[in-house]
Amino acid sequence: MSGRQFLYILIATLITVLIWVASDIIHTRTQSDISPQVQEVLEPVNPNFDQEVINSLSL
Amino acid sequence: MSQNKYYSRYYTYITPVITNKLVKSSTPYIFSVLAVTLFMIFIIRPTLSTIAQLQKNIETHKQILDQLKKKGQDLTLAKQNFDSLDPQTKERIKLALPSQAQVTSLVKSLEDSVKKEASFSALQVQSVTVYDNAAEATTSPNLGEIEFALNAQGSYQQLMATLDYLKHSSRIVTLTNIVLNKPAEGNMSLSVTGKAYLLKN
Numbered sequence: 001m002s003g004r005q006f007l008y009i010l011i012a013t014l015i016t017v018l019i020w021v022a023s024d025i026i027h028t029r030t031q032s033d034i035s036p037q038v039q040e041v042l043e044p045v046n047p048n049f050d051q052e053v054i055n056s057l058s059l
Numbered sequence: 060m061s062q063n064k065y066y067s068r069y070y071t072y073i074t075p076v077i078t079n080k081l082v083k084s085s086t087p088y089i090f091s092v093l094a095v096t097l098f099m100i101f102i103i104r105p106t107l108s109t110i111a112q113l114q115k116n117i118e119t120h121k122q123i124l125d126q127l128k129k130k131g132q133d134l135t136l137a138k139q140n141f142d143s144l145d146p147q148t149k150e151r152i153k154l155a156l157p158s159q160a161q162v163t164s165l166v167k168s169l170e171d172s173v174k175k176e177a178s179f180s181a182l183q184v185q186s187v188t189v190y191d192n193a194a195e196a197t198t199s200p201n202l203g204e205i206e207f208a209l210n211a212q213g214s215y216q217q218l219m220a221t222l223d224y225l226k227h228s229s230r231i232v233t234l235t236n237i238v239l240n241k242p243a244e245g246n247m248s249l250s251v252t253g254k255a256y257l258l259k260n
Binding site: 004006007010011013014017018020021024025028029031032033034038041042044045046047048049054056057 | 085103112114126127141154155227
C-alpha cells in the first residue's frame with residue numbers, strides 16, 4: 001500500500017469520525033431526559049372551576 | 060567490538076524507506092490526519108458531547124422551571140378561585156367528593172334518592188376502608204371508588220323518577236348497570252349497580 005492510498009484511507013476515516021461526532025452531538029441534543037415522574041408533576045392545572053358542573057351538584 | 064552504528068541491521072532496513080521521496084512527501088500529512096483523527100475520537104468528541112449534554116440540561120431545566128412557575132401561578136389562582144366560592148358551594152363539593160369513604164352519607168344519599176318516589180328494598184356496598192388514618196400523603200391525590208348495588212320497587216314512573224334523583228344525588232355517583240324487571244304481579248323492580256367516589260389525599 002502506497003503512502004497516497006494510506007492517506008486516502010485516513011481521510012475517509014477522518015470524515016467518518018467527523019460524521020460520528022456530529023451525529024453523537026445531534027443525538028445528545030435531541031434526546032429528552034425528563035423522567036415520567038417529573039412529567040407527571042409538570043402536567044398543567046386549569047385554575048378555573050367549571051361552574052356548570054358545580055351548579056349541577058345538589059345539596 | 061566496535062562497529063559503526065550506521066551499518067547496523069536497523070539502518071540497513073530503514074534508510075531506504077526514509078529516503079524514499081513519496082514517503083518523505085506524504086508522511087507529514089498521514090501523521091497529521093492520524094493525529095487529528097485520534098484527537099477527534101478521544102478529545103473533541105467527548106468534550107463536544109458533554110457540552111451538548113450540558114446545554115440540553117440547561118434548556119430542559121429552564122423549561123421545567125418555567126412550567127413549574129406557570130403551575131405555581133395556576134395553583135395560586137385556583138386556590139383564590141376556590142376561596143372565593145361561597146361556603147354552600149364548598150360544602151356541596153365536599154359532600155360530593157369527600158376525602159374519606161363516608162359510607163353513612165352515601166347510604167343516606169342513595170336512600171333519600173330512592174325513598175322520594177319508590178320503596179327501598181336492598182342496598183349493598185362493597186368492601187371499603189371506612190377511615191384510612193394511616194394512609195401516607197401522596198404527591199398526587201387519586202380517586203377512590205366505592206361500589207354499591209341497590210334495589211327499589213315501584214311503578215315505572217316512580218322508578219324513572221328514582222333514577223333521576225340518583226343522577227342528582229349529593230354524592231357523585233356513576234351508574235354502571237341498570238336493570239328494570241316487571242314481575243307477573245306487583246310493582247316493577249329496579250336493580251342498580253354503580254360507583255361513588257372519594258378523593259384520597
